[in-house]
Amino acid sequence: MIGYIIRRVLVAILITIGIAAITFELLHLMSGSPVHEVLGRGAKPVQVAAWNKQHGYDRPLVTQFVSYLGNLAHLNFGYSYKQGQSVAALFRENAARSIYLSGSALLLSLAIAIPLGIAQAVKRNSIGDYTMTTLTFVLYAMPPFFLGIILIDVFALHLHIFPPLVPTSQTSLGQALIHPRDYVLPIATLTAVNIASFSRYMRSSALDNLAQDYIRLARAKGLSQRAVLYRHLLRNACLPMITLVGLSIPDLLAGNLLVEVLFNIQGLGLLFFNALQAGDYPILLAYTILGGILTVLGNLMADIAVTVADPRVRI
């Protein structure tokens, strides 16, 4: 197991360098330098040249990349020339709220989707199953942004139960935890969308498992329905969910741009989008690389979790 993990980590490092190289190249293919995004069309030629020199964009591409990798090895992700802060500081400032938002929604949606999927499988083709299937299809098809607007309109602007947006003054996780009401609608939006997806997987997996011999045997032994479901079905049916959750780890970083924008949450998704608009290459590079690392890590964690959950799987 340890050897396997070390191998995977080494591969992850290579993948990260590859991602860095591709992202670096792509950004420079778009434009050799983000100078016009930063300075605008009205920048004078001398200013363009001076700015490129200041930020190293006048050097050959390979030199820039090697220099970037060197900094990366020292965990130096660079400095955002648009925001006047190091990229690491910007990530530190914004990560907690994004993770809180995505993490809460992930946990909540699992807590709801797993029993819901099993219940639908057990009561398949019932009115309840059809109703939930219809509802989840609607949610699945609905863009989170649209769902969020509906929730805001109903629960904030008409019923006045929850605020329509997270106050700008909330800049720390501590403040978010102290004011949980502010996050109800954004978390509900993401949760609803996740449930739609997770519960379908869960229903399908539970249906497969319910048809297996071991379930029939458990029933033949005279176990109660409750015992069959909890002791035998649940763990086996959840195996695909582990992979699904592992793959959704990168969403903690990036997945919620639209919800962040809609509910006024200054988070990582928004940071990335701003950087994209402003040609803030250091943030874009760091973001893509971190996304790659999280994807690799998510996969690794899912693989390990599957072996723990299912003794038949060996790595």
Next chain:
Amino acid sequence: MSHVRVVASAGTLIIIGALVLSACGGSSGGETSHAASGSLSSPGLYGKLPPQGTATHGGTITYGQLNGQTPNYIFPIVPSGNAGVYTFQWQQAMYLPLYNNFPYGGSPGVNYNLSLANKPVFSNGDKTVTVTLKQGYKWSDGQPVDAQDLLFDIALIKAATAESAANWSSYTPGYFPDSLASVSATGPDTVVMQLKRAFNPGFFLNNQLALNLTPLPSRSWNVTSAGGPHVDWKVPANAKKIYDYLGKAGGQVGTFGSNPLWKIADGPFVLTSFSPVTSSWTLKANPSFAGSPKPYIDSVQGVTYTGITPQLNAMRTGELDVGSIDFSQLASVSGLKTQGYNVFGYPDFGWAGVIWNFKNTTGHFDKIISQLYVRQVMAMLVNEPAIIAGIYHGAAGLAYGPIPSVPKTPYAPANAVNPPYPYNPTKAVSILKAHGWHVVPGGTTTCADAGSGANQCGAGIPTGTPLSMTWYTETAASGPYIPLTDEAVTSEAKQAAGINVQLNQKTFNYIASNLNVADPSVAKYNNTWGVENFGGYTDNGYPTQNAIFNTGGSYNSGGYEDPKMDAVIERSVYGTDPNAVTREASYEAVALPALFLPNYDLIYAISNRVGGDPKSYLALTQFGFWPQFWWVNKK
């Protein structure tokens, strides 16, 4: 010299790199009197300005700002990379400009009430400029604001630009401070500048003196490190060290609110907090401010929103007093009005339009577009009223040249109101036919009569040449309005006159970086594009198109060349005629070095909780931020 602008976005992030500079001509007037309703026949103010209300003292007003449109530099010598208009307007609430470069009201113009100095005196054939600072102004630490502070600013600007041209966003080689032969204080409040050559006074005042000259506290900021000793800034080596220290500190957003340097202000407000996470800030009334009026409110809070939707929702719940509105949100305006908001819009002073590429030889496009009649035909195919109604929902103004009729300015030529080539597809087709083209509406119009005669296609255009062009427009990522406008224009050209346009969408950076014949490093693109649209330019206070349309101008991205144009621009910059820039604009509207399009509004909503001189709110549409004129209304 103008600055590029980017149309307000329907998305979350609006980057306006434009810097509005002021013009001479005093205060604006009459905007409210022609407050129409966005009527296309009488372009003017869209909606309704807030009433003045009844003043009280105290309280806080919240001011909405969008992510990406927040200040990110506090030291008034702003580098190019930080030169967002929202940085400048915010700084000027704390550090008074020598001459205000944002308008008060809807019309551009230096307002001496908002400036630290009286009207400059030009003498010696306009080669000597005498600037007298007003007396009585003080810094927060009690030091007077005087001539030394202006000289200190100039010394640091010289140090900054000597180090790197990108260190001062207002720098253009040959202009300030290069234009100075010498500068000295001839009295405690008087500075005399000797110029190397005479400039048109209107140009020098608005486009050099008002270009972000800001007297700085020479007795407090003359340090090279935090808590370090005060040094003689008149020694160039010291000036460089001071600039290096202040310039670096000026960009450290994490310490904006805490660095004692920035507490020393002479403006109506002083910064008390700044969030490095959201760039939200609080400005408190500065008790040592000596100008008039003194702030009515205790503080103004800049509240950052992640996008236009949460900002609108904040207004719908009454949490935000002053906020911007996007065109796409105009349908929600009626609801906002019932909740006590006044919504109004007014065009930013400048022009929107497309640039022709006069150097593209593909398909003989250079020969085609150099024919004035072809450019006239294209102008006649632009249905501005329809674009304004359909795309901008009425919130834009008719514009036929670089100086539009609205905002109202003393510079607008007669043809800003009566366009030389009004929308007329029938006439456009007849002009093409009269010049030897076989016009096929909806099809492909081709040259049928080659030659350089008056009724032929024009020199260098062979028979059978199709009338077509490759047109680059911005992607909708930063707002759909530019591509939608271009689509409307090109569609009309095709249907009415058989002009085939290959419409390509590219990012702003792609267009700005590559489609520029003035930049030899991207010459390989010169034959790939015929037309580009990156949004247009915000005019300076003195709205010459110097460097944009004159031969060899650094922003002349289409390579337009016209000796007469060069001459009229030369007079605007270096001549003595106060009307030179009007004559220049008049000629530009006729010669069409660009295709001018409707000038879109900036739209704001103001809560009836707050009041103040309506002009101070109208100024927001010109990026003027003057919260010292605002108050919380008496209930």
